[in-house]
Amino acid sequence: MRSRQRRAAAAVVSTAVAALLLAGCSNTASPQEDSATASFPLVIFAAASLQGSFDELAEEFEAEHPEYPVDPIVYDGSQALATQIVDGADVDVIAFANEPSFEPVTDAGAADESTIFATNTLQIAVAPGNPKGIDTLADLASDDLSVVLCAAEVPCGAASHTLLDDAGVSVTPVSEETNVTSVVTRVKNGEADAGLVYATDVAAAGDALEGITPANADAAVNRYPVAVSNNAPSPEAAKAFVDYVLSDAGQKILASYGFGAP
Numbered sequence: 001m002r003s004r005q006r007r008a009a010a011a012v013v014s015t016a017v018a019a020l021l022l023a024g025c026s027n028t029a030s031p032q033e034d035s036a037t038a039s040f041p042l043v044i045f046a047a048a049s050l051q052g053s054f055d056e057l058a059e060e061f062e063a064e065h066p067e068y069p070v071d072p073i074v075y076d077g078s079q080a081l082a083t084q085i086v087d088g089a090d091v092d093v094i095a096f097a098n099e100p101s102f103e104p105v106t107d108a109g110a111a112d113e114s115t116i117f118a119t120n121t122l123q124i125a126v127a128p129g130n131p132k133g134i135d136t137l138a139d140l141a142s143d144d145l146s147v148v149l150c151a152a153e154v155p156c157g158a159a160s161h162t163l164l165d166d167a168g169v170s171v172t173p174v175s176e177e178t179n180v181t182s183v184v185t186r187v188k189n190g191e192a193d194a195g196l197v198y199a200t201d202v203a204a205a206g207d208a209l210e211g212i213t214p215a216n217a218d219a220a221v222n223r224y225p226v227a228v229s230n231n232a233p234s235p236e237a238a239k240a241f242v243d244y245v246l247s248d249a250g251q252k253i254l255a256s257y258g259f260g261a262p
Contacts, residue, residue, distance in 0.1 A: 077179035
């Protein structure tokens with residue numbers, strides 16, 4: 001809250017200085033232009049799996065809309081972000097990794113309607129070259145493997161359990177992480193032999209990970225919702241960003257990171 005207050009104060013000072021400079025040059029600025037100048041930096045809460053794509057979306061959005069600056073995006077597990085929003089965190093745009101994680105936000109009145117903007121599926125992430133010879137979900141049940149999963153409460157964990165249940169496989173993970181980034185990190189660092197993560201996370205890891213697509217991958221498809229917060233300090237900028245995510249340009253960026261169409 002204090003950082004928001006500092007930003008608000010800075011915005012007011014900047015607006016006042018700009019107004020004085022403009023007054024010295026011209027008196028033709030419209031009320032709409034004054035309003036745009038006074039916009040606070042856009043605050044976006046996004047699921048950890050969106051990190052690469054949303055950083056690029058924000059960069060391209062700012063290039064197209066220089067009147068709407070964007071703060072560094074806050075990434076975490078959708079459940080953790082929902083808790084912060086329900087507790088009153090300042091946020092303009094909310095983008096989560098599945099629809100159930102959005103329900104506490106709507107129940108608290110922090111947002112009304114959301115729009116699905118992308119889809120994602122899971123892969124088994126392993127070290128390059130697949131040294132353990134993992135081919136199927138059933139292999140993850142082996143006592144000789146250390147497997148890490150997302151906790152069932154977060155979207156990637158819910159999808160993992162759906163996928164494993166559909167295949168009739170029981171896995172005892174060495175740990176359950178609160179967001180998909182932690183699962184990716186543990187496999188990349190060699191702390192686990194395998195983990196279930198989004199296909200987009202494997203693609204983003206490049207040569208650091210190898211992905212195996214389960215035969216029943218379509219049994220767990222996450223649908224990503226995005227919405228403008230009802231308490232958005234910059235509602236016009238927030239709507240412009242959501243529109244950009246849903247635009248052809250935004251969808252092209254998401255597709256380049258491996259996300260499916262809504």
